[in-house]
Amino acid sequence: GAVVSQHPSWVICKSGTSVKIECRSLDFQATTMFWYRQFPKQSLMLMATSNEGSKATYEQGVEKDKFLINHASLTLSTLTVTSAHPEDSSFYICSARDVSTQYFGPGTRLTVL
Amino acid sequence: DAKTTQPNSMESNEEEPVHLPCNHSTISGTDYIHWYRQLPSQGPEYVIHGLTSNVNNRMASLAIAEDRKSSTLILHRATLRDAAVYYCIPYNAGGTSYGKLTFGQGTILTVHP
Numbered sequence: 573g574a575v576v577s578q579h580p581s582w583v584i585c586k587s588g589t590s591v592k593i594e595c596r597s598l599d600f601q602a603t604t605m606f607w608y609r610q611f612p613k614q615s616l617m618l619m620a621t622s623n624e625g626s627k628a629t630y631e632q633g634v635e636k637d638k639f640l641i642n643h644a645s646l647t648l649s650t651l652t653v654t655s656a657h658p659e660d661s662s663f664y665i666c667s668a669r670d671v672s673t674q675y676f677g678p679g680t681r682l683t684v685l
Numbered sequence: 686d687a688k689t690t691q692p693n694s695m696e697s698n699e700e701e702p703v704h705l706p707c708n709h710s711t712i713s714g715t716d717y718i719h720w721y722r723q724l725p726s727q728g729p730e731y732v733i734h735g736l737t738s739n740v741n742n743r744m745a746s747l748a749i750a751e752d753r754k755s756s757t758l759i760l761h762r763a764t765l766r767d768a769a770v771y772y773c774i775p776y777n778a779g780g781t782s783y784g785k786l787t788f789g790q791g792t793i794l795t796v797h798p
Contacts (some may be wrong), residue, residue: 578728590755602783604783606786607784608788612781613757615772615788615789615791616729616788617788618785618786618787621784621785637791663726664781665728665729667728667729669784672717672734673719673731673734673776674731674784674786675731676721676728676729676730676731677728678727678728679726679727679728681726
């Protein structure tokens with residue numbers, strides 16, 4: 573099956589700093605990628621849709637200036653959490669859309685101290 | 686988005702078959718039924734999808750009701766590695782939802798040795 577990678581797999585940062593998470597589709601090209609967030613014991617919540625070569629589309633309630641998304645190529649999308657605070661601590665997961673379905677990365681555990 | 690109803694949890698013994706049900710009575714005619722599973726601290730893993738006919742792959746089988754209002758994911762011989770949260774999601778990669786996947790609470794499958 574198609575493979576999606578994320579880097580880093582976990583990160584710990586201080587409050588107020590920015591963190592960048594990379595999402596790569598390794599064996600297919602993805603014009604559309606998605607970013608999700610998952611808090612403990614909850615389901616995945618879609619944050620934004622990342623489209624190659626254009627601006628991301630954010631879900632209601634997600635601050636676009638805080639969660640910067642760049643989809644510069646057909647195999648790479650990045651999510652930057654700016655001025656991170658403890659409430660941003662979560663499990664961030666990306667997915668890449670193939671022809672008929674989506675494939676997910678392994679996730680990035682962000683802890684903000 | 687079509688709503689789904691799944692049992693909160695199910696249990697099985699190792700090497701026994703498991704039938705995971707899902708009701709999706711408001712599914713649109715163009716939505717495929719996708720199943721994903723998520724192991725602890727990992728991103729969701731694609732399992733199987735189908736439209737009308739029953740589908741088989743190396744991981745599982747998908748039985749779809751004739752009226753498409755419900756489906757059942759079948760794990761033929763459960764292993765301990767199948768313990769996960771299973772999500773049933775009506776999905777159209779190119780539909781009006783722009784390929785968004787909406788995750789419900791899913792079914793927590795526990796497999797006993």
